[in-house]
Amino acid sequence: MAKRSSPSDKPVRRKENFLVFGAPCLGEEEISEVVDSMKKRWIGTGPKVGMFEEEFRLLKGRKHAIAVNSCTAALHLAILALGIRPGDEVITTPMTFCATVNAIIHAGGVPVLADCKKDTMNIDPEEIEKKISARTKALLIVHFAGRPCEMDAIMELAHSYDLHVIEDCAHAIETEYHGRQAGCFGTIGCFSFYVTKNITTGEGGMVITDDDRVAERIKMLALHGMSKDAWRRFSDTGYRHYEVIHAGFKYNMTDMQAAIGLHQLKKLEQFRKRREEIWKFYNEAFKDLPVFLPPDPEPDTVHAYHLYTPLIDVDRLGKSRDWVLDAMTRENIGVGVHYLPIHYHPYYRKALNVKPGDFPAAEWIGDRTISLPLSGCLTDEEVEDVVRAFRKVLGA
Numbered sequence: 001m002a003k004r005s006s007p008s009d010k011p012v013r014r015k016e017n018f019l020v021f022g023a024p025c026l027g028e029e030e031i032s033e034v035v036d037s038m039k040k041r042w043i044g045t046g047p048k049v050g051m052f053e054e055e056f057r058l059l060k061g062r063k064h065a066i067a068v069n070s071c072t073a074a075l076h077l078a079i080l081a082l083g084i085r086p087g088d089e090v091i092t093t094p095m096t097f098c099a100t101v102n103a104i105i106h107a108g109g110v111p112v113l114a115d116c117k118k119d120t121m122n123i124d125p126e127e128i129e130k131k132i133s134a135r136t137k138a139l140l141i142v143h144f145a146g147r148p149c150e151m152d153a154i155m156e157l158a159h160s161y162d163l164h165v166i167e168d169c170a171h172a173i174e175t176e177y178h179g180r181q182a183g184c185f186g187t188i189g190c191f192s193f194y195v196t197k198n199i200t201t202g203e204g205g206m207v208i209t210d211d212d213r214v215a216e217r218i219k220m221l222a223l224h225g226m227s228k229d230a231w232r233r234f235s236d237t238g239y240r241h242y243e244v245i246h247a248g249f250k251y252n253m254t255d256m257q258a259a260i261g262l263h264q265l266k267k268l269e270q271f272r273k274r275r276e277e278i279w280k281f282y283n284e285a286f287k288d289l290p291v292f293l294p295p296d297p298e299p300d301t302v303h304a305y306h307l308y309t310p311l312i313d314v315d316r317l318g319k320s321r322d323w324v325l326d327a328m329t330r331e332n333i334g335v336g337v338h339y340l341p342i343h344y345h346p347y348y349r350k351a352l353n354v355k356p357g358d359f360p361a362a363e364w365i366g367d368r369t370i371s372l373p374l375s376g377c378l379t380d381e382e383v384e385d386v387v388r389a390f391r392k393v394l395g396a
């Protein structure tokens, strides 16, 4: 094998030019819109949130879009709005961010994990069916890295067992499956505008649904459990008392956040095209390395290309994934891990009574996966630096 880099070798990038993983793409438009909110002195929940919700609703073609302050909040409210009761089971994947599982727990439900597939990293419908019990109430699926789950099989299961489906679309704003958009299959779709996501509002999330009652309930729960449109109480139409009808939460989005989101939304396709270009460039550039490359998108789907996640062939390389993470960092390239599987974390091992060995596909991924920078505003030079660093680290 070719000579490996030694730590004394000059890194691909200089330290002061460390390439931050998942840096957001923000332009003058976003900055001016935030300043406009500040100058108008309406920085809380106001007209811009309403506009952002309407734009998002039109984009997705669903009846309701409700902005909240994170996808975690969106997921929590989604599960609550479906009337999950203590002891009710919600099936989800071990290959996700902890927030997906925490939302089920906070809503009083019991998360039940069903393994994913090694190649797509998405939840396996056959594994779902094995986990369905008399107490199962909902499926909470994650379109991993922006690749759609097998929605035909999943919706068929949901219909035959009478289960709700919630879609965690944190990676998947642009995702489509067989001509239909992610977030429009289940009862509720939840989106994230966290800093590293496809578009950002700093922190932020969105819930979409066609169900009027679910939408009403989510709006009420997102703002202290107050009766509807409580924020209007400070407007010029005369004082109106609010009524609290539930012990709700403080999950509302602000106009400062929506100001950023309004302009990010306009750049959605531009960013996605750039990420697609980079994703394909990486897949071409790493063909000969000891890695398993992410498979091409399935026919009749749109991949949102949120993450680029090659799997290190640790046997061929003779080094661990964590060694690769360190080596990439030494080259001044920011990397991520999406994810260590849920059942590796001490809390869930105890709370869900799960252990290493239970979900072989998630473990296979979790031990090998690395996320390389894939942001809509990476320059060609930055992308080439990532390629050079990864090739160098993997001994090419």
Ligand SMILES: *Cc1c(COP(=O)(O)O)cnc(C)c1O
Binding pocket: 069, 070, 071, 072, 073, 096, 097, 099, 100, 142, 168, 170, 171, 191, 192, 193, 194, 204, 205
């Ligand atoms: C980021 C993420 C979340 C949480 O989103 P926040 O907006 O940060 O709360 C949930 N699920 C998945 C799969 C994510 O990647």
